[in-house]
Amino acid sequence: MNAPVLVINCGSSSIKYALIDSDPQAPRLEGIAERLGSEEARLKGKNSAGERFSQPLPGADHTQALNAILERMEGRLPAAVGHRIVHGGEHFTQAALIDDSVMAAIQTTAALAPLHNPANLAGIAATQNVFPELPQVAVFDTAFHQTMPPRAYRYALPENLYAEHGIRRYGFHGTSHAYVSQRAGELSNRGTGGWLTAHLGNGCSTSAVWNNQSQDTSMGLTPLEGLVMGTRSGDVDPGLHAHLHRQLGWSLDKIDDVLNKESGLLGLSGLTNDMREIEEAAEQGTPPHSWR
Ligand SMILES: Nc1ncnc2c1ncn2[C@@H]1O[C@H](COP(=O)(O)OP(=O)(O)O)[C@@H](O)[C@H]1O
Ligand SMILES: CC(=O)OP(=O)(O)O
């Protein structure tokens, strides 16, 4: 059996992992640490015997959850670790072997993905701590969307904001849109002709894919644009920022925080960012206030 590869997806509220062998029949260790940052945080998964486990991790952050995950590798040493990284800016059109310059580039774009890149960097650091000699590879959400034509990635803003400051639509969830469009083509026997894909989780985006190449997508400069998400507003009138600043005196940091962390399903429901809890509340007859 070849040494397996450990795949880690440090998301905004969860970490998904899998230890994947080149033999698809080999037992796979996999799981998810979710609701991170809350008292309900928990690590759930399967061991190599296929048995399910569920371990409470009250209040755990990304680093604590990763350490709990790495303790469950059952002594199997991966050959390499693959990390899902959200924002690669225009630096990366494909995956990259992680070194100091790659870490620095991920750090440079962190301001554009404040919920994600810092969590991704924490994931790399925690893994390097446990497996210092293993090659670690960064796989970027943004890379797949680098095929978008200018009509899709340019905003209707002055040219120099793009040319000098990189203000453009980057798009995210690229590995998901790439995989889903390819698999949909295989399962339907309709090939790669044209697919509209939807990635719906705590972050949500749609993409138009033609011949395995992204043509357009709903997320933009940051993972805030587009659909309503768990805690993110998605599209709002761009005039909202100036209005909140002038009328309520809110700082840019406060506006950014509210739109990223207090909006979306959480803001609409006044209850939670988790669709499962909203559905539960609705079933128990206590629907969120915006549904009444
Ligand atoms: N069984 C389910 N039914 C409805 N919604 C679900 C279900 N499982 C997960 N979700 C939604 O997906 C969200 C988690 O999305 P996910 O993409 O896994 O997280 P992250 O973006 O942090 O990686 C939850 O907060 C919840 O809103
Ligand atoms: C880019 C993004 O929204 O990622 P996630 O779904 O992990 O929040």
Ligand SMILES: [Mg+2]
């Ligand atoms: Mg997600």
